[in-house]
Amino acid sequence: MSGDGALAGQRWLLGVSGGVAAYKAPALVRRLREAGAEVRVVMTAAAQAFIGPLTLQAVSGHPVHIDLLDADAEAGMGHIELARWADGLIIAPATAHLIARLAHGLADDLLSTTVLATEAPVWLAPAMNQRMWAQTVVQDNCRRLAELGIGLIGPDDGGQACGDVGAGRMSEPEAIVEYLSAMASRDSLAGRRFVLTAGPTQEPLDPVRFLGNRSSGRMGFALAGALARAGADVDLVAGPVQLTTPPGVKRTDVQTAEEMLAAVLARLEGATGFIGVAAVADYRPVDVATHKIKKSDAVLELRLQPNPDILARVASDPRRPELVMGFAAETRDLETAARGKLAAKDLDLIAANRVGEGLAFDQPDNALEVFSADQCWTLPRQSKQLLAERLVDIIVETLDRHSTDARRS
Template sequence: MLEGKRILLVIGGGIAAYKALDLIRRLRARGASVVPAMTQAAEQFVTPLSVSSLAGVEAHRALFDLTREAEMGHIQLSRAADLVVVVPATADLMAKMAGGHADDLPSTLLMATDKRVLIAPAMNVRMWEHPATQRNLRTLIADGVLVCGPDDGDMACGEFGPGRMAEPETIVAAIDAALSAGPLTGRRVLVTSGPTHEPIDPVRYIANRSSGAQGTALAEALRDLGAEVVFVTGPADAPRPTGARVIEVQSARDMLEAVDAALAPDAPAIDAAVFAAAVADWRVASASNSKIKKRPDGTTPALEFAENPDILRTVARRAEGRPGLVVGFAAETDDVIAHATAKRLRKGCDWIVANDVSPATGIMGGTENAVTLISDAGAEEWPRLTKTETARRLAARIAAHLTGPDHEDRGAA
């Protein structure tokens, strides 16, 4: 898909700049040509010689270079590419882009281009979570900028959290998707994610250990295949997917209400629905409006539980407006395949993605997953993968199902 494509690669000044070297190698291996442009700060992390050697052309570095301007002005350079990619997109570069600054060659190229721009953010977790960065991110998305990552992970500074740049292979996939229509272009997919919080009183609630990472990864993988994603999430720790319509909810009943609204007759049709959320099975029947206090006599309050609505079953058994593909998740701790198989039949969904969330697996709240895809065709066990890769495989299967049997081989990859 990248054969003959021309990528203008803007390299920002962050420790993740070293990954740009691997990205150049991967892009050229797939037939793309790469024209690099470096910020001055980028040269503190990777040398222009290394970048130029891998790209096969000299890296552009200075805005006021008479020789360069005579041979190819920065306006022409910014428009000769099929896609502009910023790796890493530092907090400073994102701020410049959002504010429309053009005080060096890379920022001027980004202002002058008439092509699509894809950024791969990378920075310290606190910088990523800072209101200014999140405000700039929203501005860039509204401007049509595509975003790949960031991932959760260990930082060079020793901290852990969102802000780690996406791996080169993930960025290549995002570039591929940006330069192609994508098999899910024109399709709408609903994804639920995260835990639900069921109130006991205004202070306390019932919850579970779901981080929402798998749901976010799945929404981003479907987005990268061209889908319009409606993302309904409980109060998850994971960052929300960029490029999706995000609907925040708290309880299971809130989530059902949001799902029903997305599937309403007057709403655009949903082609597939994936229920990755870890919805609480029960709630407190009569949550207190005031904080429950300790009793002087030492007795404990009795909590009466009520069963929550079964969102997956409700949607899977809809008489009207049922999505063409309904996928559930089954988080189990024992007899995983047997329980998940029975759940699929009981709920009436098309597929169940089963996984073992016993504490020893580290899957619930972790960065990896090991799933078995259960359908009418049987149970297919997948190897343990990152949640990003698991999401990409499942998204490919969904695309194959929705676009017909001619795509099955690609979907199984």
């Protein structure tokens, strides 16, 4: 099989660990080959309880690698041979156990030793029960992997083999290949710089309390990472969040809306684009108490004043970047509200999502409607990482249109 996309001619190693989602591995091999990649497969011992090696040998066209100490491998050093061969390594499914082993450098089988030995990019597609995925120790291990430069694709939200519904479902093979293809096109934004905001802001009431919101910052951090992977220089201005800085991103931490505005304006000169993903508090207290406000039986009244509109301020700045993009969180009338903000704030793009119980805020996935003055893109519910890659495509498309329009005028 052959393709003409970003993966054409590349050599990809697929690692399969012992989860129910291993049944998706043959489809992933086929999608990779259809994209033009050559694929070889490494299986853990537990993976063989879910799918047989012969199936993966048939779809890949190569013998499946299983044993660490394989006398038939080159000089008995199979993991080194595979590590040198691969242009990229994707492990799908990646179980909680495998994630933990990789996060702590444990290498006791062919797959884990190959991960340690390779200099190629490594990606994991997690798959596990939604309660397992939510465990602090699993999330800590994932953050550790990110610090080590190992990327995650997914997981998605949906029904699981055990009957539960929630985050932890392995991303579909088509989505994984789409993501890897985007990763292989790293230079689409080379030479361009973006300023991006993410997370909530916190407006102090007194030394221990603040006004805030439920934004986790995940979408903004995912988009910052995707921009960096596309070759852009990225300045991320982040509100108070507990997230790992994506590789290649320069991060500045702030707390309040006024601090965020100041940080953005200080970095605006020469920027190609500004993207306001942060959920900036609309109001802040008129008066901030010097000491903790004591509880009493009396009604507590707060006087609030508007915070600066960072998006509008950037859009009207003489140093306005070539592209200004906002995000809109709405509970109803999504398109009407989004298009209203697009026009009122003179934006080039706006990404709108519904918010409410189980939607958007503090969730691993989302769905977006993206609008320009004359176009609309519908991005169905998927992991925020995959959404970020699709948003980069839309940003590149919009910048290319700007360049074409400028040449014609």
